[in-house]
Amino acid sequence: MLAAVLEDFNQLVLKDVPKPAATGDMVVLKVKSCGICLTDWKAITGHRRNVTFPSIQGHEFSGIVDEIGEGVKFFQPGEEVICSPVANCGICHECRSGFAQYCKNGAVIGGDGMDTVLDGAFAEYVLVPERALYQKPPNVTFDAAALTEPLAGCYKGMIEYSQLKITEDVVIIGSGSMGLLAAMIAERAGAASIILVDVDNWRLEFSKKCGATHLVNSAEVDAKEAVYDILPNGPDIVFEAAGPLPAAQLAFDLCRRGTRVNEFGVTTPGTINVSPAEIHWKETRVDASFSVYPRAMQQSIRLQEKGFVDAGKIITHWFPLDQIQDALATMDAPDRVKVMINP
Ligand SMILES: [Zn+2]
Ligand SMILES: [Zn+2]
DSSP, rough: OOOEEETTTEEEEEEEEOOOOOOOOOEEEEEEEEOOHHHHHHHHSSSOOOOOOBBBBOOOEEEEEEEEEETOSSSSSSOOEESEEEOOOSSHHHHTTHHHEEEEEEESSEEEEESSEOSSSSSSSSEEEEGGEEEETTSOOHHHHHHHHHHHHHHHIIIIOOOOTOOOOEOOOOOOOHHHHHHHHHTTTOOOOEEEESSSSSHHHHHHHGTTTTTTTTTTTTTHHHHHOOOTTOOOOEEESOHHHHHHHHHHHTTTTTTTEEEEEEESSSSOOOHHHHHHTTTOOOEEOOOOOOHHHHHHHHHHHHTTTGGGGGEEEEEGGGGGHHHHHHTOOOTEEEEOHHH
């Protein structure tokens, strides 16, 4: 089968490799769609160092069951499925406490965040544990279904952790894939105002399609002044989905008393200035959201099945697997959001 094998940093090689075989509780999927996530791009370019070689990246995917191991109980060849990149054991203390994303015995497929990392879906076929699979609703496209995991991450952060309620005012910092998916969830959940803050006007304009009610370019204006001009009483939730440390700083700077902050985007080391006393007096509630657990995956599928959210709206580019180099080059393009590989 054709696969994009990462042999070293900046050495992504398209080559023929043996097609995996399904044994035990493992399933071979024919990959239909796999999104390129910044996590993949960071692994390929060396911005992320915890990568083993050779490996296959790609963790946002959907496909068709091709072959099942003898221990597979719930899926049959030909079924259309969505795969979670998190295959948790279901038995450890973390799993049983409802925190499958911290599973001690888990494996991550084509990504990052657990000790065991399986090959991902920048390939014609991928081998995955049955427990990571979900049925794809027939009315959800393979492309949109491939974005179930990032959508689940935003759902988990915005709804389950930050507990967005109808009529609340939300500021989202960062209008990349995650910020836009978070905006769609906030819109559907009944947010009154959804202010998108970014430094890129093209992406800010794009965010209008995803529910943004106000746009703030923080490179052009003072973001705090602009947000308080729109919301004199300040935001109920500030959702940081940008990544750089100044975005995290801005999230705290935007708080009024009682604002809930979600540190969703920053994963790189470093510190910002936050005063515990100020957090006390303002009763700032700080949440974060790392990875996904099964309930968030199910809810994310349901959001799409019911037509509440169309994650496919954020896809701007499509490439076949044999053009993955062009797809990666597009990651630097000014007018892209989500880039999709269709092997
Ligand atoms: Zn991702
Ligand atoms: Zn576990």
